[in-house]
Amino acid sequence: MTNPTFKIPRIETPRFWLSNFGKVQAYLHTKLARGRLERIGFSSLSYPIHAVEYANKGKTPLMVVGGTHGHEPGGVAAVMNLVNLMERGVDLDGWPHPELCRLLDQVHLHLIPILNPDGRVVCPDSFYGLPTEAVKVYSCGLKKDGSLIPYEAGSDDPLYYFDPNDAIFMGGQFNGAGYAINRRTSPDDFSAVEVRHLVEYLKGRGVQGLFDLHACGSNIAVMPRSHEPPYWPIAREWQKRAEALFESKSRPLSPMHGDGDPPKPLTHHFNSSVVHKHAQLFWLACEGRQGYAGHPNFMPIPTEWEIIDDYLAEIAVFLELGIEGLYAKANQAVFGPKRQAAGAKRGRTKR
Numbered sequence: 395m396t397n398p399t400f401k402i403p404r405i406e407t408p409r410f411w412l413s414n415f416g417k418v419q420a421y422l423h424t425k426l427a428r429g430r431l432e433r434i435g436f437s438s439l440s441y442p443i444h445a446v447e448y449a450n451k452g453k454t455p456l457m458v459v460g461g462t463h464g465h466e467p468g469g470v471a472a473v474m475n476l477v478n479l480m481e482r483g484v485d486l487d488g489w490p491h492p493e494l495c496r497l498l499d500q501v502h503l504h505l506i507p508i509l510n511p512d513g514r515v516v517c518p519d520s521f522y523g524l525p526t527e528a529v530k531v532y533s534c535g536l537k538k539d540g541s542l543i544p545y546e547a548g549s550d551d552p553l554y555y556f557d558p559n560d561a562i563f564m565g566g567q568f569n570g571a572g573y574a575i576n577r578r579t580s581p582d583d584f585s586a587v588e589v590r591h592l593v594e595y596l597k598g599r600g601v602q603g604l605f606d607l608h609a610c611g612s613n614i615a616v617m618p619r620s621h622e623p624p625y626w627p628i629a630r631e632w633q634k635r636a637e638a639l640f641e642s643k644s645r646p647l648s649p650m651h652g653d654g655d656p657p658k659p660l661t662h663h664f665n666s667s668v669v670h671k672h673a674q675l676f677w678l679a680c681e682g683r684q685g686y687a688g689h690p691n692f693m694p695i696p697t698e699w700e701i702i703d704d705y706l707a708e709i710a711v712f713l714e715l716g717i718e719g720l721y722a723k724a725n726q727a728v729f730g731p732k733r734q735a736a737g738a739k740r741g742r743t744k745r
């Protein structure tokens with residue numbers, strides 16, 4: 395539980411950078427005309443988790459998720475720009491995106507702006523222009539003695555849980571109950587209630603692909619290594635097209651993390667393992683930029699808009715491959731024809 399004496403700095407952000415939990419909630423409850431809002435459940439600290447659905451009969455059902463990690467606000471803002479494009483035909487800064495909108499018209503879209511509200515509310519709205527050392531405090535959280543909760547990002551033996559009673563606050567890598575929000579001990583690990591709600595929401599909706607927005611600080615997609623071989627060429631096709639698109643914008647995109655021949659085996663599981671298995675869909679995770687200052691790894695320093703636009707470009711490629719039926723084909727090959735039938739039947743719950 396967050397210590398009430400610990401004050402999270404409030405950082406001013408441009409209007410297109412809509413990442414603050416309260417402001418996102420306010421938008422969703424007052425500005426949706428086309429989208430159908432559904433509360434898919436509550437976080438471990440009882441914050442509501444929302445999905446917005448743009449039904450489009452007969453079109454490919456796809457999902458984009460932001461805010462898995464609380465300290466990665468750009469993904470939230472990217473999803474909210476998608477919401478605004480669907481509602482008003484322009485981004486949150488008032489600009490049209492004809493090519494992206496053409497793709498959005500061809501899908502049945504499900505959006506989750508903030509999967510992990512517990513993590514989002516303990517982090518500033520942006521880390522733009524700050525050193526990476528600053529984000530560590532908010533990504534890890536603080537132990538009672540003031541030191542960082544040892545999240546050990548690169549470790550093969552990572553921290554899955556930390557007792558919140560021993561913390562001043564849990565960082566954006568965790569939910570409020572102390573579970574690492576994107577580290578699973580197995581493909582059947584539902585310890586994070588938020589992930590359980592996501593899978594429950596997906597059940598029976600026939601969603602073919604899910605795009606999960608993160609922000610390690612650089613643009614880099616992650617090979618879905620928990621997925622069966624039919625999915626690997628799809629991830630590589632995404633990479634190929636995204637590389638061409640980023641090249642045309644003169645922006646950096648790293649080679650796909652974890653790829654190889656075969657892709658490097660997983661050392662531990664992520665939400666992708668759980669959701670892929672239980673919702674029978676293709677999952678692609680993408681990392682984005684943060685605008686960190688003070689380290690050559692994060693050069694060139696992007697503008698705030700470029701960070702959001704990078705996500706929109708990545709999403710466009712994700713939509714394109716879904717529209718072309720690549721995810722559906724691989725899902726059928728792996729899970730069989732019943733996979734499709736499951737999408738037809740499902741009762742709807744109220745918001």
Ligand SMILES: [Zn+2]
Nearest residue numbers: 463466608609
């Ligand atoms: Zn992340």
